[in-house]
Amino acid sequence: MAKSSPPRARKKAPARAPKPSVDDEAAFLASYDASSFPRPSVAVDVVLLTVDEADLVTLLLPRGDHPFKGAFSLPGGFVGMGESLDDAARRVLAEKAGLSGVFLEQLYTFGSPRRDPRTRVISVAYYALVSRPRSAEVRPVSGPAPVWGRIDVPWESETGGPVLVKQPEDGSAMVLAFDHAHILGMAVKRIRGKLDYTPIGFQLLPERFTLLDLQTVHETILGRPVNKDSFRRRMLASGQLEATGEHQQGAGRPAELYRFVRRSAV
Numbered sequence: 001m002a003k004s005s006p007p008r009a010r011k012k013a014p015a016r017a018p019k020p021s022v023d024d025e026a027a028f029l030a031s032y033d034a035s036s037f038p039r040p041s042v043a044v045d046v047v048l049l050t051v052d053e054a055d056l057v058t059l060l061l062p063r064g065d066h067p068f069k070g071a072f073s074l075p076g077g078f079v080g081m082g083e084s085l086d087d088a089a090r091r092v093l094a095e096k097a098g099l100s101g102v103f104l105e106q107l108y109t110f111g112s113p114r115r116d117p118r119t120r121v122i123s124v125a126y127y128a129l130v131s132r133p134r135s136a137e138v139r140p141v142s143g144p145a146p147v148w149g150r151i152d153v154p155w156e157s158e159t160g161g162p163v164l165v166k167q168p169e170d171g172s173a174m175v176l177a178f179d180h181a182h183i184l185g186m187a188v189k190r191i192r193g194k195l196d197y198t199p200i201g202f203q204l205l206p207e208r209f210t211l212l213d214l215q216t217v218h219e220t221i222l223g224r225p226v227n228k229d230s231f232r233r234r235m236l237a238s239g240q241l242e243a244t245g246e247h248q249q250g251a252g253r254p255a256e257l258y259r260f261v262r263r264s265a266v
Contacts (some may be wrong), residue, residue: 068177
């Protein structure tokens with residue numbers, strides 16, 4: 001006679017988590033003391049870049065107060081309690097450069113505990129790209145007059161690291177405040193890395209440009225020459241350009257003018 005199998009034990013249903021009470025959460029938030037924990041300050045710094053002939057240049061502001069009094073810093077400011085990071089970056093550009101409606105993208109967060117000697121400040125860095133004609137519109141609403149410094153990159157390709165910035169008049173080195181030499185270096189590394197797979201270079205050109213203008217922008221960002229013929233073939237085959245039917249007049253053969261076909265956001 002076959003032995004019968006013992007009855008199987010019933011599996012207990014998993015306990016359901018109680019639904020959170022709206023009233024309980026409201027009471028918790030009402031009694032929550034944010035001062036119980038140390039809170040760092042949050043700032044935004046904006047790297048504004050353009051190409052001036054064969055130089056990559058950035059906008060800097062002379063510091064009239066401590067810390068780093070007499071040095072130069074990127075346009076920046078603290079984030080308001082009711083302000084998003086993107087809104088803070090746009091506000092900084094409007095107040096300290098008088099610019100709006102330009103290409104702006106979040107770059108990196110810099111949070112070294114001692115990056116600011118005043119207190120614990122975390123900076124969310126952005127970079128903005130403008131054409132040289134648009135850069136001439138820089139008119140700060142308040143504060144000191146900005147200076148366009150020439151960026152000197154001491155490393156190749158996308159190695160990364162801090163960069164040097166030089167005075168446009170005499171080429172002397174500009175002393176940068178905080179960790180802004182590293183922030184600038186990160187911006188250069190980023191746009192070098194994106195140059196081949198996004199139309200980022202067009203953000204540094206006027207609405208109409210020649211192929212030589214486009215090549216100059218690429219060479220300036222990369223810090224090295226590119227092969228003229230292969231570069232032009234690649235750009236014309238990319239589908240990102242369209243001829244305007246106009247030509248740039250000057251010495252020698254008139255150069256054809258192109259515009260960027262804005263198919264998607266960068």
